[in-house]
Amino acid sequence: MSTTDTGNTSESAATPEDDGAPDPVSTSRHIGVSADGELGEAGSQLSTAPVETAVPGSFGGTRKPGAAGWLAWTAREVTGWARWFWRQLTSMRVALILLFLLSLGAIPGSLIPQSGTDAQKVADFKAAHSVLGPVYDKLGLFHVYSSVWFSSIYILLFISLIGCIVPRTWQFVGQLRGRPPGAPKRLTRLPAYATWRTAAEPEQVREIALQVLKQKRFRAHIEKDAVAAEKGYLRETGNLLFHMALIVMLVAFAWGQLFKSEGDKLIVEGDGFSNTLLSYDDFKSGNLFTTDDLTPFSFDLKNFTGTYERTGPNKGTPRTYQAAVTYSVGAYGKDKKTLVKVNEPLVIGDTKVYLTAHGYAPTVTVRDGKGRVVFHDAVPLLPLDSNVTSQGAVKVMDGYRNAQGKGEQLGFSAFFVPTFAGAGKGSMFSQFPALDYPVLALSGFHGSLGVDAGLPQNVYQLDTTHMKQFKDAKGEIVKARLRPGETMTLPGGAGSITFDKDIKEWANFQVTQQPGSDWALAGAFTAIFGLAGSLFIQRRRVWVRATTGADGVTVVEMAGLGRSESAKLPEELGDLAALVHEQAPTKPDEDAAPTDADAEPPVPAAEGSKKQ
Secondary structure (H helix, E strand, O other), rough: OOOHHHHHHHHHHHHOOOOOOOOOOHHHOHHHHHHHOOOOHHHHHOOOOOOOOOOOOOOOOOEEOOOHHHHHHHHHHHHHHHHHHHHHHHHHHHHHHHHHHHHHHHOOOOOOOOOOHHHHHHHHHHHHOOHHHHHHHOOOOHHHOOOOOHHHHHHHHHHHHHHHHHHHHHHHHHHHHOOOOOOOOHHHHHHHHEEEOOOOOOOHHHHHHHHHHHOOOOEEEEEEEEEEEEEEEHHHHHHHHHHHHHHHHHHHHHHHHHHEEEEEEEEOOOEEOOOOOHHEEEEEEEOOEEEOOOOOOOEOOOOOEEEEOOOOOOOEEEEEEEEEEEEEOOOOOEEEEEEEEEEEEEEOOOOEEEEEEEEEEEEEEEOOOOOEEEEEEEEEEEOOOOOOOOOEEEEEEEOOOOOOEEEEEEEEEEEEEEOOOOOOOOOOOOOOOOOOOOOOEEEEEEEEOHHHOOOOOOOOOOOOOOOEEEEEEEEEEEEEEEEEOOOOEEEEHHHEEEEEEEEEEEEEEEEOOOOOOHHEEEHHHHHHHHHHHHOOOOEEEEEEEEOOOOOHHHHHEEEEEEOOOOHHHHHHHHHHHOOOHHHHEEEEOEEEOOOOOOOOOOOOOOOOOOOO
């Protein structure tokens, strides 16, 4: 009875007079229960769940109702989008875009001061540009090469190149292991084509063609009625080498930037240097560099030799510019002597010691009012021009007492010229970089140098904030120009300062440690050779078909196909055809008029070649 009632109810619900009531058959289908089932319309009212609809997907198919359908649809969508993104990332178009973005992103690194190379310039830029400074800082333009956006481009380019190379390499290996493809059915459709008739048998022609092609370094084999040959695999090899070299260069540059170190040290003749962090005047390094990575070595500067052009348009130009050093590697290494010249560094492992600058260090002696020596040392001064006009400061921080017995500090502003023009012949500027006529100009200060506060100071400049300048009884500033051996006496029994005859020279050395530089250089050369191969080597295929014609005469067909269009392909095919034709010449036409017996049969010209 219930089945019959349900059927009646269904029929009544489907009548047009039902004022738009829901169809129980349709409703039962939505909840997965057939209209012919036991529950029928009554069962369809038991569920209050929302009706699920099919959702179309981006990669084929629709989302079926239920949790299983949702999981399958989600997995298909995620997998599809991941594959699409990978195909886009590993395409040559995206690789070129990333390479362009990388070169574009490097522009701010060369135009805007970088904190890793010159923190002082960055601070000056921020102080001078109150608006741009914070913006550049947020964008990471003061540390471009370690910023998130530059690193992202770098890593994406790295992944893109690997994604391009790996499948192409396997594909290329498969091509090398395989054989050239067989000849097409219609060789006449190829861009380079030649044909002739010969009395030789087809098998004989194919053997001749196989031998000729192999002699020309083609990979060749006989397949059915034709010889298939291919040449120019170095084109793809060069292409792969180029991309692999780019990866090597990217890895080498990244390795070098992360583990690099660079420091400067000014050394006066007779002094030495040990490769420890505290020995440097200035030091900067990569993000992953540690002090344990420093190469253990030390060296002493014995003397510096500099000679200069005396006459001509190149007057003052250095002729000899070298530093004689004695160095040792490790804690117990033996001493070795060498010369460090410009562009000829001292190389110790991954570390290179470059000679970057030179100057003079006049030796001065300072005495107090009682004649006691409170300072005696060579003071390096910084050059201001190509003639080594130099400026600096002499600082006496300890041991000095004034005429009243009170402890003070002394400071002298120093100006040195190795070749003075002479009294009354102009300002205090050197006329030549050699020590022809050295003069040291001094003016003194007394008080506090400010070093006791613990704040860092520039050793070549005086902070006269808490100092007074020495003046004579008339209130005039005490200053003097001294020749070697001369002394300037300070007023009021304050002491004296002597310009000693011992004038030393100093050299500035830059110690760099950048691992991976050799790999980067090798990658650059490999990239050049690989690019040259991919540009100038053409990959091409040649087929030689020999079949028996309807009249029993062998018909020879030769055709060539290049991977890219080239005017040389028809010429090469013509040369190959001539070699084959020598051993399988054209059969004379029996119906043609007789010709000279000594005349050679005409060599077939390849279509598309230049006419002679």
